[in-house]
Amino acid sequence: xxxxxxxxxxxxxxxxxxxxxxxxxxxxxxxxxxxxxxxxxxxxxxxxxxxxxxxxxxxxxxxxxxxxxxxxxxxxxxxxxxxxxxxxxxxxxxxxxxxxxxxxxxxxxxxxxxxxxxxxxxxxxxxxxxxxxxxxxxxxxxxxxxxxxxxxxxxxxxxxxxxxxxxxxxxxxxxxxxxxxxxxxxxxxxxxxxxxxxxxxxxxxxxxxxxxxxxxxxxx
Amino acid sequence: xxxxxxxxxxxxxxxxxxxxxxxxxxxxxxxxxxxxxxxxxxxxxxxxxxxxxxxxxxxxxxxxxxxxxxxxxxxxxxxxxxxxxxxxxxxxxxxxxxxxxxxxxxxxxxxxxxxxxxxxxxxxxxxxxxxxxxxxxxxxxxxxxxxxxxxxxxxxxxxxxxxxxxxxxxxxxxxxxxxxxxxxxxxxxxxxxxxxxxxxxxxxxxxxxxxxxxxxxxxx
Numbered sequence: 001x002x003x004x005x006x007x008x009x010x011x012x013x014x015x016x017x018x019x020x021x022x023x024x025x026x027x028x029x030x031x032x033x034x035x036x037x038x039x040x041x042x043x044x045x046x047x048x049x050x051x052x053x054x055x056x057x058x059x060x061x062x063x064x065x066x067x068x069x070x071x072x073x074x075x076x077x078x079x080x081x082x083x084x085x086x087x088x089x090x091x092x093x094x095x096x097x098x099x100x101x102x103x104x105x106x107x108x109x110x111x112x113x114x115x116x117x118x119x120x121x122x123x124x125x126x127x128x129x130x131x132x133x134x135x136x137x138x139x140x141x142x143x144x145x146x147x148x149x150x151x152x153x154x155x156x157x158x159x160x161x162x163x164x165x166x167x168x169x170x171x172x173x174x175x176x177x178x179x180x181x182x183x184x185x186x187x188x189x190x191x192x193x194x195x196x197x198x199x200x201x202x203x204x205x206x207x208x209x210x211x212x213x214x215x216x217x218x219x220x
Numbered sequence: 221x222x223x224x225x226x227x228x229x230x231x232x233x234x235x236x237x238x239x240x241x242x243x244x245x246x247x248x249x250x251x252x253x254x255x256x257x258x259x260x261x262x263x264x265x266x267x268x269x270x271x272x273x274x275x276x277x278x279x280x281x282x283x284x285x286x287x288x289x290x291x292x293x294x295x296x297x298x299x300x301x302x303x304x305x306x307x308x309x310x311x312x313x314x315x316x317x318x319x320x321x322x323x324x325x326x327x328x329x330x331x332x333x334x335x336x337x338x339x340x341x342x343x344x345x346x347x348x349x350x351x352x353x354x355x356x357x358x359x360x361x362x363x364x365x366x367x368x369x370x371x372x373x374x375x376x377x378x379x380x381x382x383x384x385x386x387x388x389x390x391x392x393x394x395x396x397x398x399x400x401x402x403x404x405x406x407x408x409x410x411x412x413x414x415x416x417x418x419x420x421x422x423x424x425x426x427x428x429x430x431x432x433x434x435x436x437x438x439x440x
Binding site for chain 1: 276277291292294295296299302303313314316318321333337338341345348359363366367370371
């Protein structure tokens, strides 16, 4: 670790982007303080002026490391990867590309469509009721998972984790998305490889401790 | 460059994700062959079996480098960055994090909501007409650009480009998104810093050659 400055994670228990960062911090054994930003209370604490000064997107996560402020979950994980072992990316450029490709498939093509702000727009502008919004969520998760499953199943580099037997950035993105998929009732039967990988990861202490239900701000 | 294997880019002139990769290839002076995947013709060439075997997401870009196949624009750019100079990321971890944060703000929180497949879902499932779909697009671009502008304006590291005076991954994401913003009639007046940066980048040959209208498959 480059220095011993304190790490603070602005967090929300059910935010899957933040869940990725918790996994990475835990895998690296980094100590951090969580500050809960309640996305639903009082119209959303993330919209308050103090938090917006830290994060103009009014989104979680934000990581503060000493004086440094970093937003965007994948930028945070790559940053952590550059300052603390063990690495969550393999060594060779092609293998690194594969791990990033899997991570970005979820971070760019699945998760952004399932965000709270998007669900609200669908409700208010298009009159989408709860059932239509859940259908929307499941649609994009299923589409992304079909490709993710194909990429895992077709590649001999897939191991107990997405890439080999040690967790990478790809697993840190997959596991929170599988949590969301279960939450919104997506049938995972068509995705045996990614389900197996996610279930394996969840047996590891770093992933277990990062589960939404294990966070201090979790609501039963 | 690690080797001299040929590079092929599966491309579509108006795809802003592919536009990012063209910028990166040009900045690095890498020669590449473009294979156009027409996203609109015959229900979309990306859905054909041959292309799906290469890219199960049926999306562009796909980069083939010798025998290696890489999907997801940011994974491709990071890969190119690891095998060929000049780097599109600064050297220090915090600076790298800032560049990735800006890139991901666009790649995760703006662009995915403006995709063709999303516009089609809105049309078919929610009956969103062209004007509602364009309002949707402008909404997410404006929201993302407000945060992007704030991050650029607040940071002394912003130069002629997003980070300093040399182009980075952040510029490779910003410029295509500004192209989309202009295409869909977003007023850029509230975003003077990002507009200035994008306009500066477009004076550089690598960015100019990557413009959608300069691609072989461009339609007037």
